[in-house]
Amino acid sequence: MIKRRIIDSFWNILTYLFSSVGIIVLLLIFIFVFSNGASTLSWKLITSDYNQTTYVLSYKDNYDGGNFEYKCKDDEYFSSYWGIAFTDTVNTEGVDSVIISYIDDHSPLLNGLLGVGNDNYHHLQVNQYVTTALLVGEEGNIISCPARKGAESMAAGFNRGVSIMTLNLVDGGGGIRGSLIATLYLILFTLILVLPLGIAAAIYLSIYAKDNWLTHLLKSLIDMSSGVPSIIFGLVGLLLFVPMFNALVGSEGYSILAGALTMTIMLLPIVISTTKEAIDVIPKKIISGSLALGASQTQTTFKIILPNAVPGILTSTLLAIGRIIGESAAIIFVMGTQVQDHVLPNRGGTTLATHIYNLMGLENPNYKLASAIAIVILMSVLILNILVKLIGYRLNKFGRKH
């Protein structure tokens, strides 16, 4: 007896030990991701393009100077002559840069800068990066202010210049808008394909299919294919779907459509089995009840079976969305790793997950941005999972009674 107890408590302690190690590791990952990404995560990050826009501008007329006033914050440097403040910062690619942090409402720079070569007036904005500026002093001397010398020397240089030969600006960049849209496209197209196919297959298997070896084979194939590593599906997509869409819709190489088809094949087993489970818990006597009233099998399917399978279908939809958001291997194979700002279904692009892959493959990996995206992914998956649980509790009419 005592020996038995010792063995039992030994296994208990071991179980607790291992599970607490698992939880601690998970916690550490969360802490790492949040501490690295939280500061980078912003609405601007979500809404701006990945590729930067660069401008070369000038202010040719001699400006006789204003006497602007501004109370600088700690790290700001203000040019009272031009009414503009600069701050040292690190851009999304991790390079030291100077950013415009304030422009006076009456500053000549606000609307007076002309594009070099196109003579369009440019509306200067806060948060644009200055890469370099060349100003002309009172005596015709040239004052050079590169960003690497910092915000302080930039402000000082501006105070000494009376006109601006060239001002090189960089706007935005490093944002995830394109990847977010590509992710949404991928989810949309995949669901359009996988839901009808999966639901139809589930209905066929639970209701119409005869109980024979072929059906059994089909069912076990479906069960098995949910265990196939996603990279295999990626290979299939690359060898089959990418060329197929090249021929079909004239895509050149990678495409979101090929991605959607690949994800469809990958998710079909999940959608089929979740929907099938939901159909199988509908009591047989209700289905017989409908048929005994002289309703056809089709009417029974649409009026009794499908409405009652809705919770299962919703659950499988949410699970599928979660898998699409989290998938990377298969996506890289069929959609490439090139981040796009103009997302088109017949072109490649990155989802949020493969955007991270792209960032970490750069010369100097951008941990902060990667972590910020990871937060977005983790949050969406968390919300999806909570929704799945809620649906399970709220809508399931039969599940727990049987």
Place this chain on the structure above:
Amino acid sequence: MEKIFEIKNVNLYYGEKHALKDINLDIYKKKVTAFIGPSGCGKSTLLRCLDRMNDLIDNCKVEGSIKYNDKELNQYDTLTLRSNVGMVFQSPNPFPMSIFDNIAYGPRCHGIKNRKALEEIVISSLKKAALYDEVKDNLKGSALALSGGQQQRLCIARCIAMKPDVILMDEPTSALDPIATLKIEELINELKKDFTIVIVTHNMQQATRVSDYTAFFMLGEIIEYNTTNELFKNPHNKKTEDYITGRFG
């Protein structure tokens, strides 16, 4: 007396299992016929033959002839047949929808869309099933919220809504308490004015209370078939006598 079903030399197999053996039986119009017999003797099986619900069972094979209104059952389209021959199941099986929709389900499936017409059908069916007074203020409420007895009467109302000729009932009160059972029995006595009723029951008293004819089954065969009065008062077969006096099964 007018026959509505004429069953001749019916044999039924579930795969290898010979479940009904050489059944011959006439069922009379606007009468209540009871099937009694020990468990597993084929009462439900024969009942399911009458609205061809056995068609839904994969390995079930029926031989012989069953005529409904002088026409072979196989020549009817199942959807028409089942709207003429309704079925009430052993345990109540309301659909997970409102009371109104439950009863309107059958008529809707057969193409009645007019809201007024449906309303009339629902109300008259509920009245015939003696349920109207209990649910009239709550037709939009879920059918699953009703008590077991109310649910069973709802299922009878659902059946009546199809305006059938025949109502088949497979142990309709076996899941109900004595009071709910009594209500259903009263209802059956009321309904036999308009419908032919075939009822499977394990309850001898119930058979005597509600039925005009009784068939006694054993091991897939009909041992005795007679008016209920005669069969219970004066059984011709020893096995019947043993069964109804409780010395068997």
